[in-house]
Amino acid sequence: MTDSLVIGNDSEVILHFDLKLEDGSAADSTRVNNKPAKMVMGDGSLTPNFEACLLGLKKGDKKAFTLEANDAFGEPNPNNMHYMDRSRFGSDLSIEEGMILAFAQPDGSEIPGIIRSVAGDSVTVDFNHPLAGQTVVFDVEIVDVKSGASAQGEK
Structure with missing residues (x-):
């Protein structure tokens, strides 16, 4: 295993994030309880554009990106x-x-x-997500990246 593993299409990612609204007000943060989030790329829990912002990052990287409502929590239904x-x-x-x-x-x-x-x-x-319709800013810090099961198997 190497620390330079980059986030790919089926990577397991552990990260800290700060989620802010466009005006800079805090909406959520994993740092409050010092419990990083764990997610699997390509499992459908993240929007494609959110995942695209994480691709290529590696352990220790920090990045901030802005997502429009449709790429974050969607529009109110x-x-x-x-x-x-x-x-x-x-x-x-x-x-x-x-x-x-x-x-x-x-x-x-x-x-x-x-x-x-x-x-x-x-x-x-x-019952819409409280942040539906909002443009949000994610500030992420990648804590760890592991390759997914299919990355270790045959292509």
């Missing part, structure tokens, strides 16, 4: 706006605009929803 009856929330829960609540899915997993408005018995919940 109107189908992800849901109108719910207030009775679906616990009566002891004080629901306010801007709150983020966890909603159980049929498979038992949870998805966050942002309360966009409360009008009488109607509550509007937005």
Whole structure:
């Protein structure tokens, strides 16, 4: 193994990132808890343009790049706006605009929803990613690069 392994199409990448909005305000960072992110190139969890920004980097490299909404968290989808009856929330829960609540899915997993408005018995919940529609700046530091299983096998 060598430390000079560069990020390729199926590399496993461990990195720290700082995610900022265009105005410079912080949106997320792996440095807060000193827990770097782990991702596999080509597994579909990242957009192609995000992956393209990482290709060719190696352990120790630092890079900042800007991604438009479509290349980051996408545009808001109107189908992800849901109108719910207030009775679906616990009566002891004080629901306010801007709150983020966890909603159980049929498979038992949870998805966050942002309360966009409360009008009488109607509550509007937005299940779009909180950064949907935003241009974001990623500042990455590559902690480690490992070659993927298919990189070690036959081509």
